[in-house]
Amino acid sequence: MTKKYLGQPITRNEDPRLLTGQALFVDDVDMPDMLHAAFLRSDYAHARLKGIDISTALERPGVVAVYTAESMGADWEPGPPLVSPPPTVEDVVFNSRRQVPLVKDKIRHVGEPIAVVIAESRYIAEDAAEDILVDLEPLEAVIDLEAALEPDSILIHEDLESNLAAQLVQNKGDYQAAREQAELVIKKRFIIDRGAAAAMENRGIVADWDVKSQQLTVWDTTQAPIPIRNGLAARYGLSEHQVRVIAPFIGGGFGPKMMMFYPEELVIPWVAMKLGRPVKWIEDRRENFYATTQERVQYHDAEIALTREGRVLGISDQFLHDTGAYDPYGLTIPLNTQSHLLGVYDIPNFTSEIKVVFTNKVLSTPVRGAGRPQGVYVIERLLDMAAKELGMDKVEIRKLNFIPPDAFPYEQHYIDQAFAPLIFDSGNYKPAIEKAVELIGYEQFITEDQPRYRAAGRHVGIGIVAFPETTGVGPYEGARITIEPSGKVNVATGVGTQGQGHFTTFAQIVADQVGVDPRNVNLVTGDTAEFHWGTGTFASRGAVVAANAIHASAMAVRKKILEHASKHFGAPQEELEIEDGQVRVSDLPRMSISLGELAELANPLRGAVEPGTEPGLEATAYFGPKYGATAFGVHSMILEVDIETMTVDILRYVIVEDCGTVLNPLILEGQIHGGVSMGIGNAYYEKLVYDENGQLLNASLADYLIPTATEMPHIEIEHQETPSPLNPLGSKGVGEAGAIPVPALFAQALENALSDYDLEISETPLSPNQLYELLKGRS
Amino acid sequence: MNDHVNVSILCNGKKYERMVEPRLLLSDFLRHELDLTGTHVGCEHGVCGACTVLLDGLPVRSCLMFAVQANSHEVTTVEGLGTPENLHPIQEAFWEAHGLQCGFCTPGFLMTLVPFLKENPNPTREDIRTAISGNICRCTGYQHIIDAVQLAAEKMSNP
Numbered sequence: 001m002t003k004k005y006l007g008q009p010i011t012r013n014e015d016p017r018l019l020t021g022q023a024l025f026v027d028d029v030d031m032p033d034m035l036h037a038a039f040l041r042s043d044y045a046h047a048r049l050k051g052i053d054i055s056t057a058l059e060r061p062g063v064v065a066v067y068t069a070e071s072m073g074a075d076w077e078p079g080p081p082l083v084s085p086p087p088t089v090e091d092v093v094f095n096s097r098r099q100v101p102l103v104k105d106k107i108r109h110v111g112e113p114i115a116v117v118i119a120e121s122r123y124i125a126e127d128a129a130e131d132i133l134v135d136l137e138p139l140e141a142v143i144d145l146e147a148a149l150e151p152d153s154i155l156i157h158e159d160l161e162s163n164l165a166a167q168l169v170q171n172k173g174d175y176q177a178a179r180e181q182a183e184l185v186i187k188k189r190f191i192i193d194r195g196a197a198a199a200m201e202n203r204g205i206v207a208d209w210d211v212k213s214q215q216l217t218v219w220d221t222t223q224a225p226i227p228i229r230n231g232l233a234a235r236y237g238l239s240e241h242q243v244r245v246i247a248p249f250i251g252g253g254f255g256p257k258m259m260m261f262y263p264e265e266l267v268i269p270w271v272a273m274k275l276g277r278p279v280k281w282i283e284d285r286r287e288n289f290y291a292t293t294q295e296r297v298q299y300h301d302a303e304i305a306l307t308r309e310g311r312v313l314g315i316s317d318q319f320l321h322d323t324g325a326y327d328p329y330g331l332t333i334p335l336n337t338q339s340h341l342l343g344v345y346d347i348p349n350f351t352s353e354i355k356v357v358f359t360n361k362v363l364s365t366p367v368r369g370a371g372r373p374q375g376v377y378v379i380e381r382l383l384d385m386a387a388k389e390l391g392m393d394k395v396e397i398r399k400l401n402f403i404p405p406d407a408f409p410y411e412q413h414y415i416d417q418a419f420a421p422l423i424f425d426s427g428n429y430k431p432a433i434e435k436a437v438e439l440i441g442y443e444q445f446i447t448e449d450q451p452r453y454r455a456a457g458r459h460v461g462i463g464i465v466a467f468p469e470t471t472g473v474g475p476y477e478g479a480r481i482t483i484e485p486s487g488k489v490n491v492a493t494g495v496g497t498q499g500q501g502h503f504t505t506f507a508q509i510v511a512d513q514v515g516v517d518p519r520n521v522n523l524v525t526g527d528t529a530e531f532h533w534g535t536g537t538f539a540s541r542g543a544v545v546a547a548n549a550i551h552a553s554a555m556a557v558r559k560k561i562l563e564h565a566s567k568h569f570g571a572p573q574e575e576l577e578i579e580d581g582q583v584r585v586s587d588l589p590r591m592s593i594s595l596g597e598l599a600e601l602a603n604p605l606r607g608a609v610e611p612g613t614e615p616g617l618e619a620t621a622y623f624g625p626k627y628g629a630t631a632f633g634v635h636s637m638i639l640e641v642d643i644e645t646m647t648v649d650i651l652r653y654v655i656v657e658d659c660g661t662v663l664n665p666l667i668l669e670g671q672i673h674g675g676v677s678m679g680i681g682n683a684y685y686e687k688l689v690y691d692e693n694g695q696l697l698n699a700s701l702a703d704y705l706i707p708t709a710t711e712m713p714h715i716e717i718e719h720q721e722t723p724s725p726l727n728p729l730g731s732k733g734v735g736e737a738g739a740i741p742v743p744a745l746f747a748q749a750l751e752n753a754l755s756d757y758d759l760e761i762s763e764t765p766l767s768p769n770q771l772y773e774l775l776k777g778r779s
Numbered sequence: 780m781n782d783h784v785n786v787s788i789l790c791n792g793k794k795y796e797r798m799v800e801p802r803l804l805l806s807d808f809l810r811h812e813l814d815l816t817g818t819h820v821g822c823e824h825g826v827c828g829a830c831t832v833l834l835d836g837l838p839v840r841s842c843l844m845f846a847v848q849a850n851s852h853e854v855t856t857v858e859g860l861g862t863p864e865n866l867h868p869i870q871e872a873f874w875e876a877h878g879l880q881c882g883f884c885t886p887g888f889l890m891t892l893v894p895f896l897k898e899n900p901n902p903t904r905e906d907i908r909t910a911i912s913g914n915i916c917r918c919t920g921y922q923h924i925i926d927a928v929q930l931a932a933e934k935m936s937n938p
Binding site: 011012014015016017018019020021022023025027028030123198199200201202249250251252253254284285498499500501666667669670671673674675676677678700701702706707708709710712714715738 | 800802803810811814815816817818819820821822823824826827829856857858860861862863866870873874875877879880881882883884885886889904907908909911912913914915916917918919920921922923924925
C-alpha cells in the first residue's frame with residue numbers, strides 16, 4: 001500500500017473556514033419567511049397533565065401557532081426504538097418505553113416538552129411560551145435506583161409492574177466455583193453519578209417543506225443524518241428521496257447528538273410541513289441541561305476472587321443502571337459496561353447481572369465512553385484494593401493478569417452491545433504499561449520523590465491504570481469518490497462530522513490511492529442528498545468503519561484510473577504510476593496524462609463505449625467489519641492534593657495509547673487530549689445534581705463545572721501500534737479512549753497521595769467538597 | 780415599529796445601522812441582523828466565552844450586552860480578523876498547531892487572544908492558561924490551543 005500522506009501530521013483541510021467564521025452551523029441557516037420555535041417544558045419531574053390553555057399565547061402579536069400533543073392528532077406517536085431489540089439470551093427482560101414528541105398525559109422528567117410555540121421571532125416565541133397555562137397534578141418523583149425497585153414505589157410507566165426497564169444476566173465459566181477456590185475475595189459497592197456531554201454547540205433544527213417540489217429539507221445537529229432521514233420519511237409518509245437531512249458543521253457531538261429522534265426532531269419538521277414555512281429551533285444552554293441526554297449513573301455490587309499470588313480467578317458484578325424516563329437506546333450502555341468489567345485481563349470466570357431502572361430524570365444515552373468508564377472503574381478499583389490487601393505493586397498485579405499477546409483474538413464468551421460474541425481482536429498490553437512506567441518514572445517516584453514530598457508535608461500521589469476500548473462496530477459505512485474533469489477529487493460519505501478531522505484524514509487516505517495532494521480532495525459528509533447509505537458517527541467508528549469504506553472506494557477508483565490509462569497509453573498497468581495528479585508511464589516521463597483529462601476520456605460526449613462500461617472515474621464501496629476492534633491504553637499521573645482546599649494539581653500526565661494504525665498523529669493526539677479533559681471533568685468536577693424532587697440543581701455552565709485551561713495538565717502521549725486484523729487500514733477507534741480510564745486513575749492517585757488517611761474511594765465523580773467529606777474523621 | 784431603537788455601529792470597519800428592539804442581545808444582533816454568524820452562542824449566560832467579540836478593542840461577551848449598548852461603538856468579530864486566503868497570524872497558528880476541532884468555540888478564543896497577545900507578546904504557558912481560562916473548549920483539552928498561542932506569539936514578534 002502506498003503511504004505518502006497517511007500517518008502524517010497534516011494540518012486540517014476544514015480549518016480555514018472554521019477559523020474565519022465561514023463554516024456553516026445549523027443556527028447559521030437563514031431562510032426567507034422563516035419562523036422560530038420555543039418549547040414550553042415541564043418544571044416538574046413527575047406529574048399528571050390535566051389540561052393546557054394556549055388561548056393567551058395565541059393572542060400575542062407575532063405568534064403564528066401553538067401545538068400540543070392533542071393538536072398533533074394521529075401524527076402523535078412515541079419516537080422509534082433506536083437500537084435493535086435485546087438479545088435472545090435466557091430470561092432477558094426488556095420493557096421498551098420511548099420518548100414522546102409532546103407530553104400527552106404524564107410528565108416523566110423535568111424539561112419534557114409540553115407545547116411548542118411558533119412565532120415570527122424567537123423572542124416572541126419565548127414570551128408566548130410563558131403565556132401558556134398548564135394544569136398539573138404533581139406526583140412523587142422516583143430518583144434513587146434502589147428505591148425505584150421497591151415494591152411500593154410509585155410507577156413511572158403505569159402499565160408496567162415495576163420501574164424495571166430491563167434485566168439481563170451473563171455468565172462466563174463458573175464464578176461460584178472460582179470463589180470457593182479463591183484465597184482472597186473482596187466485595188465492594190461502587191457508585192457512579194451523572195454527567196453531561198455539554199458540547200459547546202447546543203442542539204438545533206431547521207426544517208423547510210417545499211410544497212412545489214414536495215421536498216422536506218432538515219438541517220440538524222445530528223451525528224446520524226441518514227437514520228434521521230429514513231425515520232422522518234417513514235413517520236410522515238414520505239419517500240426517502242423526498243427528505244434531505246443535512247448535518248453541516250456540528251459544534252461537538254460526544255454521543256447525545258447521536259440519540260436520534262429527540263422530541264424536537266419529530267416536532268419541528270412536522271410543524272414546517274403543517275405551515276409550509278421554514279421553522280428554526282435552537283436549543284439554549286438551560287434546555288441542553290434538561291432536554292439533551294446524559295449518562296453514567298450506575299450502582300455496582302462487585303466482587304473479585306483471587307489467588308494469594310494475585311491471579312484473578314473471577315469477577316462478579318450485579319449493577320443497576322439508570323436509564324432516566326425512557327429507554328430508546330436499549331441496553332447499549334450497560335452492555336458496554338459489562339464488556340469492560342474484565343478490563344484488559346484474562347479472567348476465566350464471570351457473572352454479571354444488569355438491572356436497568358426507569359427514573360424521573362433526563363434520558364440516559366451514550367456519552368463519550370458510553371458505559372465503558374463505569375466498567376473500567378470497577379475492575380481497576382477492585383485490582384487496586386486487591387493489590388493493597390495482598391501487599392502487591394499495582395503495576396505487577398496488572399501485568400500478572402493481562403491477556404497475553406498470543407491469546408488474540410481473545411473470546412470473552414459473552415455478548416457485547418451489538419448482541420454479538422465479545423471478542424478482543426488484538427492487543428499487546430505489557431509493553432504499553434512498561435513504557436508508561438518508564439516515562440512517568442514510576443520507580444523513582446515511589447522510592448525517591450514521594451518520600452521527599454512527604455517529608456516536606458506535601459500530598460503527592462501516583463496512579464497507573466490500563467483499559468480496553470471496544471470500537472469501530474458495524475454494521476457498515478460507504479463512500480463514493482469521483483474524479484472531476486477539473487482534476488478535483490470529490491468524496492461523499494454518510495457519517496456526520498463533529499470536529500474529528502474527517503475532511504483531512506479521509507482526504508489523506510484518498511490522496512495516497514489516487515496520487516493527489518490531500519488539499520485537492522473535497523469531502524462531503526452528513527448530507528443525505530450526497531450519500532444516503534450508512535449509520536452514523538458513534539462508538540469511535542469514523543476512523544475504522546468510514547475510513548475503511550473510503551479506502552475501499554479509493555482503491556476502486558485507482559483501479560479505474562489504471563485501466564483507462566493503460567488503454568490510453570497502450571502500456572501495461574504495472575508500468576504506470578500515479579503522482580501529483582498525473583498518470584505516467586514509469587521511465588517515460590513524456591507519456592503522461594492528468595487525472596482530469598483521463599476523467600474526461602472516461603465520460604465521452606459522443607461515440608460508442610464498450611458494453612458494461614461505467615462512465616467517469618467514479619466508484620462507490622462499502623466496508624463492514626466482522627466485529628468491532630479493540631483499542632487499549634495505559635494512563636498514568638502524578639497528582640498533588642492541597643489538603644486545605646482539596647483542590648488538585650496534576651503534575652504529570654502520561655499516556656501510552658494503542659489504537660492500531662495511526663492515520664494522522666496530530667488529529668489523534670487532539671482526540672485524546674479532549675477525551676482526557678472530559679474524563680477529568682467526570683472524575684473531579686462534573687456532576688449533575690438532582691434533588692429528591694428530580695430537580696436538576698446545577699443546570700448552568702456557572703454551576704456545572706467543565707474543566708478549563710487552568711484545570712488541565714500538559715499531557716504526554718506515546719503511541720504504540722498494534723494494527724487491527726479486521727480491516728485493511730489496521731485502524732481502531734480513539735474518540736472515546738481518553739475519557740474512559742480517568743475516574744479510575746484519579747481514585748488510585750488520590751488514595752496514593754492521601755495514604756496517611758487510609759482512604760478508600762468507591763465513588764465518582766468526586767469534587768473538592770466530596771473529598772473533604774471522605775477525609776472527615778480520618779487522621 | 781415605534782418601540783424600536785436605532786443602533787449604529789462600526790463593525791469590522793463597516794458602518795451598520797438598524798432599528799431593533801431594545802432587548803435584542805448584541806450576539807443576536809451580530810448574527811441575525813448583520814449576518815455575521817462567525818460569532819457563536821454557547822451558553823447565553825456569559826460563562827463559555829464562545830460569543831466573545833471586541834468592543835473598542837476590548838473583549839466582551841456579546842451575549843451579556845444589548846445591541847443598543849454597542850450603539851456608536853466599534854465592534855470587531857472573527858470575520859474582521861482574516862480570510863481563508865489571508866489568515867491573521869493567530870488564525871494561522873491555530874491551524875498549524877491543530878488548536879481547534881469542532882471549531883465552535885474557536886472564534887471566542889481568537890477574539891480573547893487578540894488583545895491578550897497585544898499586551899503580552901511573550902507569554903508563558905501558564906500566562907496563556909490563565910488568559911483563556913474564561914473560554915470553554917470541550918474538544919481539545921486546551922493543549923494544542925496553548926501550543927497555538929505560543930506559536931502565534933512567535934509569529935507576531937518575528938513577522
